[in-house]
Amino acid sequence: MHLTSNGRWSRLLAVAGVGLLLTPAAPAHHSQSEFDLRAKVEVEGTVTKLEWKSPHGRLYVDVKDEKGQTVNWNFELPSPTTLMRRGWKRDALKPGDYVKVAGAPARNYPAIAIATSIKDANGNALFTGTTQIYEPEPEPKASE
Amino acid sequence: MTSALTSITRRARVRIDRFSRAARCVVVMAVLGACPTVACAQWIGYRTPGIPRTANGAPDLKAPAPRTSDGKPDFSGMWFANVPAKDYCKEKDCIQEERMAREQINIGIKLEGGLPYTDWSKEEMKKRREHGGRDDPHTYCKPPNFPRAWTLPQYIKIVQTPTLLVLLHEFNAAYREIYMDGRPLPDNPNPTWNGYSIAHWEGDTLVIETNGIRDDMWLDIQGSPVTESARVTERLRRINFGVLQVEIAVNDPKAYTRPWSVTIEMAVQVDTPMLEEICLDDEQDVKLYK
Numbered sequence: 173m174h175l176t177s178n179g180r181w182s183r184l185l186a187v188a189g190v191g192l193l194l195t196p197a198a199p200a201h202h203s204q205s206e207f208d209l210r211a212k213v214e215v216e217g218t219v220t221k222l223e224w225k226s227p228h229g230r231l232y233v234d235v236k237d238e239k240g241q242t243v244n245w246n247f248e249l250p251s252p253t254t255l256m257r258r259g260w261k262r263d264a265l266k267p268g269d270y271v272k273v274a275g276a277p278a279r280n281y282p283a284i285a286i287a288t289s290i291k292d293a294n295g296n297a298l299f300t301g302t303t304q305i306y307e308p309e310p311e312p313k314a315s316e
Numbered sequence: 317m318t319s320a321l322t323s324i325t326r327r328a329r330v331r332i333d334r335f336s337r338a339a340r341c342v343v344v345m346a347v348l349g350a351c352p353t354v355a356c357a358q359w360i361g362y363r364t365p366g367i368p369r370t371a372n373g374a375p376d377l378k379a380p381a382p383r384t385s386d387g388k389p390d391f392s393g394m395w396f397a398n399v400p401a402k403d404y405c406k407e408k409d410c411i412q413e414e415r416m417a418r419e420q421i422n423i424g425i426k427l428e429g430g431l432p433y434t435d436w437s438k439e440e441m442k443k444r445r446e447h448g449g450r451d452d453p454h455t456y457c458k459p460p461n462f463p464r465a466w467t468l469p470q471y472i473k474i475v476q477t478p479t480l481l482v483l484l485h486e487f488n489a490a491y492r493e494i495y496m497d498g499r500p501l502p503d504n505p506n507p508t509w510n511g512y513s514i515a516h517w518e519g520d521t522l523v524i525e526t527n528g529i530r531d532d533m534w535l536d537i538q539g540s541p542v543t544e545s546a547r548v549t550e551r552l553r554r555i556n557f558g559v560l561q562v563e564i565a566v567n568d569p570k571a572y573t574r575p576w577s578v579t580i581e582m583a584v585q586v587d588t589p590m591l592e593e594i595c596l597d598d599e600q601d602v603k604l605y606k
Contacts, residue, residue, distance in 0.1 A: 226594050226597040254469065
């Protein structure tokens with residue numbers, strides 16, 4: 173089911189603070205400290221673009237904020253290589269599709285996040301395979 | 317009359333021709349619609365020919381390691397860190413994990429006591445952590461340097477000949493050559509991302525020696541160094557069809573107080589091709605750091 177062009181928009185739901193997702197688990201292949209992995213944003217809106225490029229796919233979503241203005245969110249996804257191997261096709265989400273997306277926001281820029289969960293209009297979850305919390309290793313100690 | 321007849325005949329012939337073309341199109345479309353196996357095979361799941369399979373057609377991962385015509389273990393195939401994907405669920409919300417080796421964060425994560433860093437290394441790693449890992453060469457789309465490359469979340473394809481082992485890495489369509497023709501390691505090599513590698517057999521183990529590694533490379537996300545003074549030894553053993561064991565030994569007096577080694581297991585990947593992942597295509601993360 174897709175929203176019509178006059179379809180429903182939803183307010184941005186921002187859940188800031190310590191929304192600890194999960195216990196530390198597998199890492200990303202590079203540090204993702206540009207995102208606040210302990211915070212969480214949740215949005216609903218309409219897909220404007222699914223960017224199918226390396227090193228990260230990107231999902232762009234138009235979301236209405238509290239003031240009723242439309243903000244275009246940029247959600248980072250795994251690489252298309254990973255997405256394809258986990259069931260995505262490059263037309264999995266099309267402009268105009270309704271989505272509900274949760275993510276860890278970028279620390280220094282608004283409306284950018286790394287997706288941790290994506291659900292389509294039917295409530296089906298799409299693989300995001302995101303990094304969980306990356307805990308920096310403690311300071312290295314020299315062995316005796 | 318004759319010209320009228322000719323005209324009618326010509327129009328009829330054109331109609332027949334068009335009908336024939338249309339008919340041919342219909343036939344072709346019907347054939348395509350019926351989907352012959354070759355034409356319609358999903359390219360991403362194309363079956364790998366010539367591999368051991370169980371009765372139900374699945375790859376037989378426990379089958380013996382294949383051998384080359386000269387009796388050596390054959391490492392040819394596509395490989396990925398042997399890490400099962402897990403789902404993490406909080407109530408009804410589940411997050412599927414992206415399969416990645418934890419050695420990506422710390423290549424010595426399974427080493428008792430951790431990696432034996434020198435004081436120089438500890439200082440270097442402090443600097444590397446300063447901007448939250450922003451300066452990681454991997455973030456800047458630099459090559460997937462070995463031995464770090466074994467831990468990255470892209471596939472590695474090994475192509476084996478009697479005198480050369482070629483490793484193809486999906487990240488940036490990179491390659492690595494390992495010479496098995498008896499040549500020695502070079503003196504004073506030009507430092508490169510992969511270094512210069514030679515190998516020889518010790519029974520069923522391929523022993524790879526590498527020097528000429530660049531000074532500014534990271535072995536993992538936390539910035540474990542490896543320098544020009546390093547001699548890296550990798551020992552490859554194919555345990556069975558499904559598993560390639562890679563023992564990585566690093567002897568780098570500038571960066572580590574003593575030699576150390578870790579073992580990583582790679583799982584064979586079949587019925588799928590290498591996929592291109594060119595990092596500079598649309599890299600957007602670097603600008604997000606401050």
